[in-house]
Amino acid sequence: MAERRDGLRSLRRRARPEDEHEPSYPSHWEADIALRDGSAAHLRPILPTDADALQDFHQRQSEHSRYLRFFAAMPKLSRRDLERFTNVDHADRVALVALVGAEIVAVGRYDRTEPHSAEVAFNVSDSRQGTGLASVLLEHLAAAARERGINEFTAEVLPENTKMIKVFTETGFDVTRVLDDGVVMVSFRIDPTVRSLAVMSEREHRAEARAMERLLHPQSVLLIGVSSRADSAGGRFLTALEDSGYGGTVHLIARDVLELRGRRTWARVGDVPGTVDLAVIALRPEACLDAIDECAAIGVRSVLIPTEGFSDSDEGRLLQRELVARARRHGMRLLGPGSLGFLRTGEDAISLSLAPRMPQPGTVALAGQSSALSAMLLAGTDARGIGLHEFVGVGNRADVSLNDTLQHWEDDDQVGVIGLALESMGNPRKFTRIARRLTRSTPLIVLRPPGSESHLPPGHDVRSSTLPRRAMDQVLDSAGVVQATGVDHLLDVVDAIGRQGLPLGRRVGLLSNTAALGASLSGAAGQAGFDVVAENHSVPLSPDPRLIQRAFTTMAALGQVDLVIAGMIDPQTADITEVLRQMSIVARHSEVVLLVCLVTTEDRFAEVQRAVRADLSLPPVHATPYAVVRAGAGMLAAALRPEVDDAEPAQREGIDRAAARELVEALTPSPAASAVDLSTAEITALLAAYGIDQLSSRRITDAEDALAQAAEIGYPVALKSTDPVLRHRADLGGVRLDIPDAVQLRHAVDSMRRDLSYSSAPLEVQAMAPAGVPMVVRSVEDPSLGPVVSLSVAGDATDLLDDIAYAIPPFSESAAARLVDAPATAVKLRGMRGLPPADREALADLVVRIGLLAEDLPEVASLELYPVLVAQDGLTVIGARVRLAPPPNRTDGARRTLSGPPGS
Secondary structure, X not given: OHHHHHHHHHHOOOOOOOOOOOOOOOHHHOEEEEOOOOOEEEEXXXXXXXXXXXXXXXXXXXXXXXXXXXXXXXXXXXXXXXXHHHOOOOOOEEEEEEEEOOEEEEEEEEEEEEOOEEEEEEEEOHHHOOOOHHHHHHHXXXXXXXXXXOOEEEEEEOOOOHHHHHHHHOOOXXXXXXXXXXXXXXXEEOOOOHHHHHHHHHHHHHHHHHHHHHHHOOOEEEEEOOOOOOOOHHHHHHHHHHHOOOOOEEEEEOOOOOEEOOEEEEOOHHHOOOOOOEEEXXXXXXXXXXXXXXXXXXXXXXXXXXXXXXXXXXXXXHHHHHXXXXXHHOOOEEEOOOOOEEEEOOOOOEEEEOOOOOOOEEEEEEEEOOHHHHHHHHHXXXXXXXXXXXXXXXXXXXXXXXXXXXXXXXXXXXXXXXEEEOOOOOOHHHHHXXXXXXXXXXXXXXXXXXXXXXXXXXXXOOOOOOOOHHHHHHHHHHOOOEEEOOHHHHHHHHHHHHHHOOOOOOEEEEEEOOHHHHHHHHHHHHHXXXXXXXXXXXXXXXXXXXXXXXXXXXXXXXXXXXEEEEEEEOOOOOOHHHHHHHHHHHHHHHOOEEEEEEEOOHHHHHHHHHHHHHOOOOOOEEOOHHHHHHHHHHHHHHHOHXXXXXXXXXXXXXXXXXXXXXXXXXXXXXXXXXXXXXXXXXXXXXXXXXXXXXXXXXXXXOHHHHHHHHHHHOOOXXXXXXXXXXXXXXXXXXXXXXXXXXXXXXXXXXXXXXXXXXXXXXXXXXXXXXXXXXXXEEEEEEOOOEEEEEEEEOOHHHXXXXXXXXXXXXXXXXXXXXXXHOOHHHHHHHOOOOOOOOOHHHHHHHHHHHHHHHHHOOOEEEEEEEEEEEOOOOEEEOOEEEEEOOOOOOOOOOOOOOOOOOOO
16 A cells, blocks of 8 residues: 555656756754653754664654554665655655654655645654654644645545544644545645644643743752862752752762762762753853763753853854753753752742742742842842742743743742743743733733843843834733833832732722821822722821721721722831731731831831741831832732733635735745835735725826826826835925816926926826825834734824834734724824814724734735825725845744744
């Protein structure tokens, strides 16, 4: 049967023209992938030099696995088979191999059988089955096939090969199965669907969470680089490990002593007995590479590298990339380099970090990037007495990133709130996708230090964004992320939520024992936009603590408030700590969140703070109205996360994706060429494929031509310059509107030619559109964020004031409506000063369509609709510009990959 099928394949015609050049080796298909068991593998196109490794892979397989793949026993691949399997054209015949070390552990391939269809097959090592390799290979093969113009996969599977049938049916694609001549014929379209993307996301989540679980919960630890010196990094990690009460096995590698702190040491990694889950490599950068290989030889699963210095030079950055490549090649995950380590409190406590001491247990999870920022987080945690569950310092985030920590904490029931301090984002689109899902149940507070976009810490190997900082701010807001302005702000919010949870609503009560302090609280609350429903600023300033306790009980117990901010000027005689304790009891029973502003002496404030640090049942205490209101604003923002839209992306009927794809592929320049601007006719065709009509315009050569074109269009008409700078600028003489007849049109052409003699751009005649609010809709393919759509009211003032709203497509109906209303000047769409309201629903529909276009076509480097006149009923797209460029390798596409360097 195998020979018969091979004969049929040889008779199938090639889908591409014979004179088409063979594609070169597609290096952008290479990727590191995470597997279901928490390990990693490297995936790349097959090479002719893989023949021996492929033969070895084939012979390691069981007879049953070989039969399921080839429908015959085939104990050994023939020379002809090896030649055919390893020599492919990367277009009609594609094969991908997954490797751990130098060993092939899986192969996936497709052969084109029709112009837009290919037959696909997989073979996964017996020892690696169940790790998700076949599913990942299918995603990568599908992405490669779509790139080569294929939109359907078929497969022939024996009925008893239930595992492979399950791989196909559980992809999320619409799979058809037919039993024919004792073989299951499988077929399905490989265009990404909402369901297939959801399946991929869930599998990605499980694999990355499992990798973090293995890294953060080691049963055995190997410390490399320990010495008798008290200040050595390895020695400090050993001290932290011992002080945390870690109960697992600890191995030490030291060259200067045979025994250290009562523990035997080993001179070489290869001498270490037993299984090792995690190795801490505290060596100079150059020595870390060999240590990775030595750890792989004894089966180490994960690696932590605290060493700095991988980014001091170009050589250092290359060294860091090689470090990650080696770790992943061996199936390991790496935390660092430059990592401050990690720690966890509670029953399964461990500290492999440079933290000065173990925090008290709690529900807060914290993660930072650079060692400096991570150290500030730990110092602030210690100063506030924050109840910490887990801390992770990812360092240069060369492999394990903050995205991985989020995947891990999403499954941890002991995490009540998450705080992140990040200086760069390797895959912000994936970050926001995870955050949108995570924040449904767990508050996420994020600090992005000012200037972090333009001044990345050394070693942060990421793609730069072309968009302003506020674009990322808006994207994070839409995912339910609460953004902090500094380390203190971040820790104030996570501490408040960690101690008391979230407010149940947005209603705020203000309480104070002096009118002046109450006025300060009211002003700060008003500036923060609080919904203040109750105020009491007349509590007597008395040494009797019962007065303020009664006032708080009266406010909290009526069920009218969700958050109470109490301002107290210390009467100096009362026991403030006891007042706080009694108020916190009332707050818990009343389901009210309490924050306190205490104005007192430095010594008294420090005394209260010591009590708050020691007792997590007490509410946070702040020194100023601004600080306490800022913390309350963060809590309320996290509590209102359910208002973030989680609806499915909107779809539109009548979109001709095939026509748009054909047009774009025909016009996109080669990778070696620069971007190209589309003509008006090409833009009109592209927009029409997505159901967007552009007001027709006709270029003219002279006045007589203008009269002829206007006669066909019908008066009144507009006359415009096609110069990009002038085409929409009536103030610069580039536009003449409402020309009623031929006489005035002739005059307008002559005068415009004269006035714009400095521009050689031709003129065009265009029909007049109904009056409306002028808007601008843009999309850009950002190197970091991928497709981003922006919207603003047209005009120089909007650009100067940066009143532009940004969002990541695709959009749900409600998300598109929110983008329409987001710019401050969009109030003009609602009607004002006697003007009727504009058709915001039509504008939202346009946003959805542009979002779909931007998502579908990464070749569209930039698109601008300007102006879009939004009338009382409908809208008109007056002008458009589209620029095409070679498509980027999106950081969060329809295939799972681990993070990598820019361009990967």
